[in-house]
Amino acid sequence: MAVPRAAKTQRRTRIQEEKEERILEAALDVFSAQGFRGSTIDQIADAAGMSKPNLLYYFRTKEAIHRQLIDRVLSTWLEPLQAFDAEGSPESEIRSYIRRKLEMARDFPRESRLFANEVLQGAPNIEDELKGPLKELVDEKAEVIRAWARAGKIARCDPYHLIFSIWSTTQHYADFDVQVRAVLGQKQAGEGRFEDAARFLEQLFMDGLRIQAK
Amino acid sequence: MAVPRAAKTQRRTRIQEEKEERILEAALDVFSAQGFRGSTIDQIADAAGMSKPNLLYYFRTKEAIHRQLIDRVLSTWLEPLQAFDAEGSPESEIRSYIRRKLEMARDFPRESRLFANEVLQGAPNIEDELKGPLKELVDEKAEVIRAWARAGKIARCDPYHLIFSIWSTTQHYADFDVQVRAVLGQKQAGEGRFEDAARFLEQLFMDGLRIQAK
DNA sequence: GTAAGCTTTTACCAATCGGTCAAATTATCA
DNA sequence: TGATAATTTGACCGATTGGTAAAAGCTTAC
Numbered sequence: 419m420a421v422p423r424a425a426k427t428q429r430r431t432r433i434q435e436e437k438e439e440r441i442l443e444a445a446l447d448v449f450s451a452q453g454f455r456g457s458t459i460d461q462i463a464d465a466a467g468m469s470k471p472n473l474l475y476y477f478r479t480k481e482a483i484h485r486q487l488i489d490r491v492l493s494t495w496l497e498p499l500q501a502f503d504a505e506g507s508p509e510s511e512i513r514s515y516i517r518r519k520l521e522m523a524r525d526f527p528r529e530s531r532l533f534a535n536e537v538l539q540g541a542p543n544i545e546d547e548l549k550g551p552l553k554e555l556v557d558e559k560a561e562v563i564r565a566w567a568r569a570g571k572i573a574r575c576d577p578y579h580l581i582f583s584i585w586s587t588t589q590h591y592a593d594f595d596v597q598v599r600a601v602l603g604q605k606q607a608g609e610g611r612f613e614d615a616a617r618f619l620e621q622l623f624m625d626g627l628r629i630q631a632k
Numbered sequence: 633m634a635v636p637r638a639a640k641t642q643r644r645t646r647i648q649e650e651k652e653e654r655i656l657e658a659a660l661d662v663f664s665a666q667g668f669r670g671s672t673i674d675q676i677a678d679a680a681g682m683s684k685p686n687l688l689y690y691f692r693t694k695e696a697i698h699r700q701l702i703d704r705v706l707s708t709w710l711e712p713l714q715a716f717d718a719e720g721s722p723e724s725e726i727r728s729y730i731r732r733k734l735e736m737a738r739d740f741p742r743e744s745r746l747f748a749n750e751v752l753q754g755a756p757n758i759e760d761e762l763k764g765p766l767k768e769l770v771d772e773k774a775e776v777i778r779a780w781a782r783a784g785k786i787a788r789c790d791p792y793h794l795i796f797s798i799w800s801t802t803q804h805y806a807d808f809d810v811q812v813r814a815v816l817g818q819k820q821a822g823e824g825r826f827e828d829a830a831r832f833l834e835q836l837f838m839d840g841l842r843i844q845a846k
Numbered sequence: 847g848t849a850a851g852c853t854t855t856t857a858c859c860a861a862t863c864g865g866t867c868a869a870a871t872t873a874t875c876a
Numbered sequence: 877t878g879a880t881a882a883t884t885t886g887a888c889c890g891a892t893t894g895g896t897a898a899a900a901g902c903t904t905a906c
Contacts, residue, residue, distance in 0.1 A: 433873085433882080433883070434882090434883095437883090451753060451754065452667075452669055452753060453666075453667045453669065453670055453749075453753065454670070455666055455667065455669060455670030456667055456668070456669030456670050456753070458862080458863070458864085459863085459864060459865085460862085460863085460864095468884085469884070469885065469886085470864090470865085471865085471866080471867090471884075471885065471886080472883075472884055472885075474864085474865065474866085475882095475883070475884075478865090479864080479865080480864065480865090531752060534748075534752055534807075534808075535667075535752060535753075537807075537808050537810055537811050538745060538748055538749060538752065538807055538808070539665060539666055539667065539670070539749075540665065540810055541810045541811065541814075545810070545814065548810065548811055548814035548815070549814045549817075552811075552814065552815060553814060553815050553817060556815045573835070573839065575832055575835060575836070576828050576831070576832045578815065578816060578828075579828060579829050579832035579833070580832065580836075582801070582804055582805075582812065582815075582829075583801045583804075583832070583833065583836060585804070585808075586800040586801050586803075586804035586808070587796070587797045587800050587801060589800075590796055590797075590799070590800035591796075593748075593751075593752055594748075594751050594752070594799075594800070596751055596754055596755045596759070596762065597751050597755065597762055597766075598796065600755075600759065600762035600763045600766065600767055601762070601766060601767050601770050601792065601796075602792060603763075603767060614790050614792075614793060615793050615796075617790070618789055618790045618793035618794065618797070619793070619797065621787070621789060621840070622789070622794075622797065622836070622837070622840035622841075623836070623840065624840075625787065625839055625840045625841075625842060626835070626836035626837065626839045626840030627836075627839075628839060647852080647853070647903090648852090648853095651853090672892080672893070672894085673893085673894060673895085674892085674893085674894095682854085683854075683855065683856090684894090684895085685854075685855070685856085685895085685896080685897095686853075686854055686855075688894085688895065688896085689852095689853070689854075692895090693894080693895080694894065694895090
């Protein structure tokens, strides 16, 4: 008798790991492009190259796939901010934070869009994570920024809105990619726009915060 | 014999105008919260206080509602950038552009989210508008900004990415409202965050572009 | 008032949705 | 090899989807 999802054995099978990975990869494609409600299990199963019942053997529900995906993405999404270091100089920390967030927009646009879709539609599944871990992390880093301002190392400013503005400007290149491409036109068909964006944003934030470049 | 959608008469009935307006208003609610695919005609009909077939008497398909809504929103979305004036001073023009975009995020968050949903999901219905009218408008204003930089009125910078950064930072407060609220917590339950954001963004862009305040 | 056209409703449809079930197939390991 | 567990399949289900047909009800102009 086959008890689904390998409840009997503790260890996960090789096949289980492979298939679950393939499903999550396919689901990232589909969910990030169409949102949760707009995606169907059939589409994900197709993209993963398996039948719907087979997919549902690994994940009980559509929601279960989405939850696991969101969990995974959320933690990688927070990494750059985690790395924000109170010991470093404002210049290097803010510069490298901008650069890392831009690299994520370039290299992991699906992850960014998955997250954007979720937040845009009211974040029904991650409200707790936003109000808990995310808020705490931002509170902590905001204090670092405030200390820099007190020490006269950067201009006085609201640290929360500073963080928001770095988030929004960098993620814009993933979430609104179609628009960015349309406006820039053919001249930026390659990835050059990311370097231009990096140059612009670093200048904007350095001067905007009155940080002296070395 | 009732030919649908008043094909016989040229003029629109009073009832037609009222009902179509009610439908579009309801559809804005639903589409902006759940995206196109995630929304159902029933939900829109409910929100508009009428039966589904009754709604479908005024709009042949779900797509037709969405198209008309997008068209309408797109033009109001472009207004602030239209107002961007080459004759004005960089300080007043950029300041007021930021302020107007922030006011739109505060006063018309549904419109912003409808647009964000559309672009995020690949802009299948507005690609032409993005590559045509939008691009032309941005090209024109980018030239204005470039002229300011040549005249030494503002720092040299990529005008396109400047515009992107103003778009993204301001719309962030509409599109990612849930996240902003979660991170700021209870202390900003009212609309205070918009004033704080305005202060921060004006400072960031004024100093970032090395514009002297009068 | 009445007839023509406009609006609304009731009943309905085929397609698709998320998900189940039992049987068939395949992999694993003693 | 054989038995046991893991995986895959096809057939199916009730609910919901976008949309239609036709008749009933309502407005409006004459």
